[in-house]
Amino acid sequence: MSTQQAEPESQEAPKDPEMQGAESPAAETQEGDGAVDQTSTDASELDGETVHIKVFRYDPEVEGKQEPRFDDFHVPFEKGMTVLDAVMYARDEYDSSLTFRHSCRQAVCGSDAFFVNGKQRLGCKTQIADLEAPVRIEPLPHQEVVKDLVVDMDHFYDQMHTVEPYFQDEDTPAVDDLEEQRQSPENREKIKMSSRCIWCGACMSSCNIAAGDNEYLGPAAINKAYKFAMDDRESEEIKEHRLRILEQEHGVWRCQTQFSCTEVCPKDIPLTEHIQELKREAVKKNLKFW
Amino acid sequence: MYEHDVIVVGAGGAGLRAAVAAHEAGADVAMVSKLHPVRSHTGAAEGGINAALQEGDDWELHAYDTMKGSDYLGDAPAVETLAKNAPEETMNLEHWGMPFSREEDGRVSQRPFGGLSYPRTTYAGAETGHHLLHTMYEQVVKRGIQVYDEWYVMDLAVTDEPDPNDRECHGVVAYDVQSGKIEGFKANDGVVLATGGPGQAFDHTTNAVSCTGDGHAMAYRAGAPLEDMEFIQFHPTSLPSTGVLISEGVRGEGGILYNNEGERFMFEYGYANNSGELASRDVVARAELTEVDEGRGVNDEYVHLDMRHLGEERIMDRLENILHLAEDFEGVDGLVEPMPVKPGQHYAMGGIEVDENGQTCVSGLYAAGECACVSVHGGNRLGGNALPELIVFGKRAGRHAAGDDLGEPEIRTGYGDDVEDETDTELPVQPGEAGLDTTGGVAADGGVTADAEGVLERTVETARERVDYLMEKDEGVQHAEIRAKLQRAMTDYVNVFRTGDGIREALKVIRECRQEYQNVYVDDPSRTFNTDLQQTIETRNLIDVAETIALGALVRNEFRGAHWRQENQIRDDENWLKHTLISWDDGEPSIFYRPVILEGENKTYEPKERSY
Ligand SMILES: Cc1cc2nc3c(=O)[nH]c(=O)nc-3n(C[C@H](O)[C@H](O)[C@H](O)COP(=O)(O)OP(=O)(O)OC[C@H]3O[C@@H](n4cnc5c(N)ncnc54)[C@H](O)[C@@H]3O)c2cc1C
Ligand code: SF4
Ligand code: FES
Numbered sequence: 001m002s003t004q005q006a007e008p009e010s011q012e013a014p015k016d017p018e019m020q021g022a023e024s025p026a027a028e029t030q031e032g033d034g035a036v037d038q039t040s041t042d043a044s045e046l047d048g049e050t051v052h053i054k055v056f057r058y059d060p061e062v063e064g065k066q067e068p069r070f071d072d073f074h075v076p077f078e079k080g081m082t083v084l085d086a087v088m089y090a091r092d093e094y095d096s097s098l099t100f101r102h103s104c105r106q107a108v109c110g111s112d113a114f115f116v117n118g119k120q121r122l123g124c125k126t127q128i129a130d131l132e133a134p135v136r137i138e139p140l141p142h143q144e145v146v147k148d149l150v151v152d153m154d155h156f157y158d159q160m161h162t163v164e165p166y167f168q169d170e171d172t173p174a175v176d177d178l179e180e181q182r183q184s185p186e187n188r189e190k191i192k193m194s195s196r197c198i199w200c201g202a203c204m205s206s207c208n209i210a211a212g213d214n215e216y217l218g219p220a221a222i223n224k225a226y227k228f229a230m231d232d233r234e235s236e237e238i239k240e241h242r243l244r245i246l247e248q249e250h251g252v253w254r255c256q257t258q259f260s261c262t263e264v265c266p267k268d269i270p271l272t273e274h275i276q277e278l279k280r281e282a283v284k285k286n287l288k289f290w
Numbered sequence: 291m292y293e294h295d296v297i298v299v300g301a302g303g304a305g306l307r308a309a310v311a312a313h314e315a316g317a318d319v320a321m322v323s324k325l326h327p328v329r330s331h332t333g334a335a336e337g338g339i340n341a342a343l344q345e346g347d348d349w350e351l352h353a354y355d356t357m358k359g360s361d362y363l364g365d366a367p368a369v370e371t372l373a374k375n376a377p378e379e380t381m382n383l384e385h386w387g388m389p390f391s392r393e394e395d396g397r398v399s400q401r402p403f404g405g406l407s408y409p410r411t412t413y414a415g416a417e418t419g420h421h422l423l424h425t426m427y428e429q430v431v432k433r434g435i436q437v438y439d440e441w442y443v444m445d446l447a448v449t450d451e452p453d454p455n456d457r458e459c460h461g462v463v464a465y466d467v468q469s470g471k472i473e474g475f476k477a478n479d480g481v482v483l484a485t486g487g488p489g490q491a492f493d494h495t496t497n498a499v500s501c502t503g504d505g506h507a508m509a510y511r512a513g514a515p516l517e518d519m520e521f522i523q524f525h526p527t528s529l530p531s532t533g534v535l536i537s538e539g540v541r542g543e544g545g546i547l548y549n550n551e552g553e554r555f556m557f558e559y560g561y562a563n564n565s566g567e568l569a570s571r572d573v574v575a576r577a578e579l580t581e582v583d584e585g586r587g588v589n590d591e592y593v594h595l596d597m598r599h600l601g602e603e604r605i606m607d608r609l610e611n612i613l614h615l616a617e618d619f620e621g622v623d624g625l626v627e628p629m630p631v632k633p634g635q636h637y638a639m640g641g642i643e644v645d646e647n648g649q650t651c652v653s654g655l656y657a658a659g660e661c662a663c664v665s666v667h668g669g670n671r672l673g674g675n676a677l678p679e680l681i682v683f684g685k686r687a688g689r690h691a692a693g694d695d696l697g698e699p700e701i702r703t704g705y706g707d708d709v710e711d712e713t714d715t716e717l718p719v720q721p722g723e724a725g726l727d728t729t730g731g732v733a734a735d736g737g738v739t740a741d742a743e744g745v746l747e748r749t750v751e752t753a754r755e756r757v758d759y760l761m762e763k764d765e766g767v768q769h770a771e772i773r774a775k776l777q778r779a780m781t782d783y784v785n786v787f788r789t790g791d792g793i794r795e796a797l798k799v800i801r802e803c804r805q806e807y808q809n810v811y812v813d814d815p816s817r818t819f820n821t822d823l824q825q826t827i828e829t830r831n832l833i834d835v836a837e838t839i840a841l842g843a844l845v846r847n848e849f850r851g852a853h854w855r856q857e858n859q860i861r862d863d864e865n866w867l868k869h870t871l872i873s874w875d876d877g878e879p880s881i882f883y884r885p886v887i888l889e890g891e892n893k894t895y896e897p898k899e900r901s902y
Binding site: 161 | 325326329330334343377384386391392393395419421498499534614618619620769774812814816817818819822
């Protein structure tokens with residue numbers, strides 16, 4: 001690879017009012033973003049060559065980066081390379097200020113959800129070879145950008161905490177009691193998918209309702225509540241208490257079953273289905289209807 | 291400055307359990323973690339938690355298996371504490387709602403794991419760690435425990451008496467990753483380090499990028515010795531391209547290893563005639579590399595792990611996550627083809643020396659989880675024994691730090707009259723010749739003898755100066771270059787198979803890294819979310835930790851557990867039933883030894899030949 005290719009070239013981000021600092025870039029333009037341009041190549045043909053990535057850059061503190069822009073990097077392509085591998089390479093070899101969260105590299109810590117070619121995806125779980133080049137990598141839409149690909153997750157965490165995400169049961173055996181609570185394999189199976197959430201925030205970022213209503217609990221928090229509400233180990237009273245939280249004004253009834261959350265969830269959690277099921281439960285229990 | 295009774299550094303399994311325990315003991319506790327708790331590496335654990343829960347099993351059997359697995363380098367009081375408390379702690383997780391896999395009658399399932407004489411591994415699919423981490427974080431949320439997430443802890447505030455046994459820890463210095471603000475955290479009662487493993491010292495590892503041995507290095511520089519660092523576990527089944535782990539659960543459920551000739555080599559070549567694939571990890575890792583070395587590896591690099599015969603239903607029920615990992619990270623469909631696997635760095639048996647109550651020789655300083663060495667795993671950890679360690683010893687450390695009386699420990703810590711001094715092993719480089727510069731250097735000395743606040747303020751000041759120095763310097767070497775060189779050397783020379791010459795070579799490279807680090811600089815000028823700065827500090831920690839691993843490996847001239855030495859392929863019980871301790875002494879590592887404790891409550895564990 002020539003040194004020329006190695007140097008990141010900067011390029012102004014498209015003039016989009018959403019891009020000014022606080023909001024992430026693609027908020028309004030999800031459909032169009034990442035669309036293939038005339039010169040694009042299939043990255044899988046690039047073995048032994050380089051892959052072209054365009055990475056969103058922004059830093060409120062650094063003069064040249066206060067105006068959001070895209071930097072181009074040409075990274076040597078290797079079979080099996082993921083989006084995370086590519087940005088790590090770009091950072092370690094070309095520009096050490098390139099900033100993103102990542103840790104486990106195996107789709108379990110949930111820290112590297114990015115907006116890749118117009119879709120929320122986990123960087124570590126997305127093969128470069130499956131994408132059209134140039135690969136456009138942006139922070140999650142609808143979240144405040146802290147720097148480069150890092151978004152502020154506080155609102156997401158707050159919503160997760162709102163649903164009282166912890167096991168509650170008056171009848172739980174004493175701690176030094178060696179007897180477990182019984183749970184049927186079927187009931188465990190029922191909550192299995194919902195228990196896989198890694199708090200990556202992809203679903204929340206893809207949800208139009210959440211984008212328009214800051215108080216909407218959002219798919220991840222509702223799914224978290226589902227896990228507890230459907231667990232037979234908790235009592236009926238607690239289940240009812242949980243449903244009350246969920247059917248409040250900004251709860252399950254806001255969901256318009258657009259399935260965008262289900263589509264992007266890297267853990268394949270049937271989020272929309274879970275939300276629908278909770279709506280039915282709320283109706284069954286005769287809870288107040290908003 | 292922030293102030294709490296107990297400060298827990300790190301929010302993985304051990305840290306969360308310590309925080310809940312300290313809270314229950316009545317302390318005002320805060321957690322400080324460089325990652326949000328649910329991002330901690332405990333979430334990656336797959337296989338399960340060992341606990342003698344069923345009739346027909348009991349804690350003594352668990353203790354026996356663990357001592358045998360440790361190759362008789364575990365301390366019996368620690369091993370027995372683990373085995374006795376694991377059932378209660380595991381059930382406690384169930385009571386907190388952890389979604390364990392279940393039997394038809396609704397009881398939690400248990401499965402066989404390597405080196406266990408009874409199927410005592412409790413699990414939640416192949417995602418045990420994920421569920422454990424989330425279940426415990428939920429309890430922290432429930433109790434309203436304060437979490438400072440994305441705060442990176444840089445150093446400990448410790449008094450500077452000459453003898454570490456007289457020192458006291460008063461808190462930590464951390465910086466807010468989002469804003470770059472550097473602050474002191476005063477701990478009135480104690481600091482618990484729960485910072486996880488040092489896997490990033492190697493370049494092929496199952497560990498997360500965040501596993502940089504920060505706690506190890508901070509405790510080491512504060513005067514607490516690092517124990518048995520040479521014992522690094524290489525897991526036999528990691529994916530060749532990324533190091534992502536394929537759980538031992540696959541072999542537990544009946545997965546089979548084949549070489550390139552389709553031979554079931556564990557039996558075919560007599561590596562483990564009884565247990566085959568379920569021999570302990572060191573045995574299997576060596577067998578795989580021997581196959582590769584003797585030309586029977588696939589693509590000269592790995593072997594095959596086959597689970598197809600288990601059938602789709604069983605795989606989906608118990609190992610579904612493995613299918614996803616093999617597909618996403620290696621492009622292999624485990625239902626229709628065997629998975630490529632090779633050994634990868636996985637776990638550090640050694641760590642910060644602590645007693646059964648989690649305390650180090652520095653008063654007020656505790657450690658728990660993978661960063662600590664209590665020591666339960668000795669020369670080799672059994673699969674499924676780390677998670678119970680987190681909850682059993684995390685809880686003890688938290689309670690003790692909060693002031694609960696746990697009784698006198700049997701395990702001693704620090705330099706004392708029961709230790710044996712340095713051997714005459716010749717070192718290839720003069721340790722400590724580089725790295726005394728406190729601003730840019732590898733070794734920062736302690737604080738000053740003063741009141742708690744004075745010590746803390748002074749440490750904060752030093753940290754600020756150091757960061758300013760790194761940020762203002764505008765040329766030099768970048769951490770990534772040093773880190774890559776270090777990782778390469780460790781993987782080349784301090785891997786599964788080790789030779790004295792190789793280790794000496796590694797020590798030379800580590801020393802070069804130390805020297806180059808004197809000239810390190812941070813390119814990113816921003817204080818906002820500066821990962822360049824964070825990784826630069828982490829790299830310094832990796833250098834310190836890698837050096838202790840290599841030094842330990844060099845002096846232990848025998849073969850025990852995961853530590854294989856070509857020159858001496860026998861376990862030397864006469865000379866080596868002892869722990870290696872390395873402490874940072876005036877800018878120089880010094881080595882001493884403490885005998886292993888083989889006397890348990892009711893019996894003495896007699897070293898026997900390990901055969902599987
Ligand atoms: C892939 C994999 C699978 C495993 N499977 C099993 C299994 O099935 N059974 C089993 O028993 N064991 C298993 N293990 C081992 C076990 O999971 C780990 O040893 C254990 O989870 C470590 O937990 P911990 O709490 O000590 O550290 P971690 O979970 O790694 O947490 C460390 C914490 O410290 C924080 N931290 C680190 N440095 C700093 C700093 N400087 N400042 C602030 N915070 C800091 C991090 O943010 C994090 O919160 C597995 C390990 C791996 C890698
Ligand atoms: S539900 Fe799926 S997309 Fe949403 S936070 Fe959880 S893992 Fe991520
Ligand atoms: S790095 Fe952990 S989910 Fe991708």
